[in-house]
Amino acid sequence: MTALAEHPSRTPPPAAGRRRLSTLPETRWAGASLLAFLLGLAADLGGAPSWTWWALYLVCYASGGWEPALAGLRALREKTLDVDLLMIVAAIGAASIGQVRDGALLIVIFATSGALEAYATARTEDSVRGLLDLAPETAVRVRAGAEERVPATELRVDDEVLVRPGERVGADGEVVAGGGEVDESTITGEPLPAPKSPGDEVFAGTLNGSGSLRLRVTRDPGDSVIARIVAMVTEASEAKAPTQLFIEKVEQRYSAGIVVATLAVFGIPLLCGEPAPEALLRAMTFMIVASPCAVVLATMPPLLSAIANAGRRGVLVKSAVVLERLADVDRVALDKTGTLTEGVPRVAEVRPAPGQDEDELLALAAGAELLSEHPLGRAVVAAARDRGLPVPPAAEFRAEPGRGVAATVEGRRVEVTRPAEPTDAVGAVEATGRTAVVVRVDGEQAGVLGLSDRLRPDAAQAVAALRELTGTEPVLLTGDHERAARRIAAEAGLREVRAGLLPEHKVAAVRELGPRTLVLGDGVNDAPALAAAHTGVAMGGAGADLTLETADAVIVRDELAAAAKLVSLARRARALVRQNLIIASTFIAVLVVWDLVGELPLPLGVAGHEGSTVLVGLNGLRLLRPSAWR
Template identity: 70%
Template sequence: MPSALDQRPAPGLTGPRPSPAPPGRRTRLLALPEARWALAALALFLPALALHLLGAPAWTWGPLFTAVYVTGGWEPALEGLRAARERTLDVDLLMVVAALGAAAIGQVLDGALLIVIFAASGALEAVATARTADSVRGLLDLAPDTATRLTDGGEETVPADRLAPGDVILVRPGERIGADGRVVAGAGEVDQATITGEPLPAAKDPGDEVFAGTVNGTGALRVRVERDPSDSVLARIVKMVEEAAETKAPTQLFIEKVEQRYSVGMVAATVLVFAVPLLLGTDLRDALLRAMTFMIVASPCAIVLATMPPLLSAMANAGRHGILVKSAVVMERLGQVDAVALDKTGTLTQGAPRVTDVRPLPDGGADPDELLRLAAAAEHASEHP
């Protein structure tokens, strides 16, 4: 019998359905440091923006903008300095330098807006990662905490993670199966939607394979454990989901490849934009204004923000809707799909087929009405949709 990994849907997408996120998830997300600092920067920026646009004195909005620079910029600045210590030019440091440069030429508002945008992008990436972790935790909740192990002396309740290959467990109707194994006695119907995505329970008889986290609907089953709980199909799916958040799409790999060279080139170009006009007699303030404007416009923040944060958000959103994406590569390729062929009756389709045409073979000897009558008789008692 093929394993559950052979039964899973099309490459890149798996069928388990994570349990709903527990209450308080939003509270946990807001507890992320990146989210707190980004919200603080935004909360300080909005009143400062209003005061600045209304023409209020500088002493009213100046301290607020300064606080925006500190709350939203200290973390990117720290990351950038760490990268600089390793002799690499990080885009975080470029953003902070560009914002400080804007402030130096009197464009405090523009610099603060750049800080807020960059802090918000970091917060979104952190939140998306946390939501992906929530999806993984929801999957882990599918596995039962305990199982009933059969011994020579009778039955004993043990933690499911202590089961070992060769153990025989008893699974009563309505219970979740504690480990991957094979039925050795009993018969019943098992809901395997969490693993295979199939909407109808699968009949299980001695010799059939069952999976951890699936629900036994009818009949008591005795199951011989064949895999360690840490190597179950469910555990492997959880591992794949965790690895998916760490994968990088081709676009991101390309951007990371050229980011360092681009950053160095941009800094060199900024120095030239500042030095050449200055050597030709341009006023210092004008030369600095031109150089800082170039640096702000040429900074690769938009490119960086357009890669991983959207992919992480898409993967987390898919997980909340019961779709587990195995890698960022797969998610990016979905944007290039023009047509999809589905073969999951009742899961991805309505499960309510209808007859559109009856076409008997020319030499079959049956007319359409007779053929339809025979097909209807065979289908009438079938459990398949």
């Protein structure tokens, strides 16, 4: 049987785009073969003329066997021996000694196994089609004030595109005019639409809401986030797992050995006086039960099913090799900013000076920062709005890079700056590992704001799960200063911290931790550590270039808890591979010994061989179930 490894894995498409089992050509051929067999069996057992049931059995042979026979002959032409060809030869051999019914049964079960395999393959192939369908075929390009609808593939960087309400975005770009909300669930997995205004980034394949957007294209369509994800999952099975490579290497020699052994099983009894029909029947039965179909199919279905299941949960695994590596992980190192934390600063505390009102202080600071583009300024404005405070307008705004901002707010001069000198309030804020920002009103210090990055909601749970999986203590590797790193580590439940690390120091730390270390990073400033690790998993977010290129796997939805689930899924896939190999080897050994020592009926040999093949295939597909991701 053709190994599933020949077919690339995909992440699942929308349910409406999946093909049904009944629509596959392999299923129709298998159905035709089964129907012809049942009609032939009825005619055979009913006492009809022999030519009628012979004709029906031949139809069964033709409908169920032409495709594997053609594939086997093509492989033979390339000087490789395919197990498909062995099955067809065995079925023909059975017919040549009058066992046409048993040969037809072999064809039916063989064709049914092929249909099930084709269905599993179709499930993965539908994924890329579903992803590609997300991006629209056309887009409205705006040039010199005129609109023209063009194929999306013709868009180029710096083109301006108009996206009307309800339309899908045709290319990755930046909003230059208009506003509204965009459904980005296809990229980030977030269920709520994201608000968009000038300066914000949007992605191809996302769905515009009620507002019109004018975009400047920032990436060629072939380099969009969706296109890169499609390319990555298309390549997922090209690098075959070591186990699969070993099996394929052994398969050719084993298949050739079966041919030689079959000739011996036929020839030796014949020379010892056994009648030719009995000797040939034993030899054909041996060829069937000794064929490594189940062994060939033991490896890739579990691995590709796991890759597909992970993709459905927003985790892109680049290859089956990566999945096997994930199963071997025994130590985990995590970055801080953008991995354990959300990577966005927030106001964690407000310390007004004596006699100052906390809300008034925050409102004045927000007014001064309203026109600022700095992340800390945006955090101050967001904190005021979260409290429901009115943000007053500012005049005479001035920003000083590396220092802060100043503006006139409600007739008072407000400065929001980095501390110029240590004070008790500044020291108290910085002692907690937060960034201190001083607010001055009319030249007097009115208070201090403490800003910090926010721990991901699932960080502590993810750390605990990784600790339990690996049996070792996860390590925090960060370039941040010691106090901030210790504070975040304590909130996440991490006991081992290495702070103040430059990229090269992170690489050295990863190598010190051991040869099977998993590194979790944001994929941008952690690229060297991700590349140096046994396995690198990136928090993908919107899919930064280095994230998709450097990491072995990408958590697109930025759910840190998915890392532990991915390692657990990889271990279950490895366990299923081992189960399959044991099942397949046991069936082959028992049936071969039975045929050589006793008298194994051909129908029972066929049922045992093909039954084991179907069993390992279905066992591997168990990882497609939603419950496998836990």
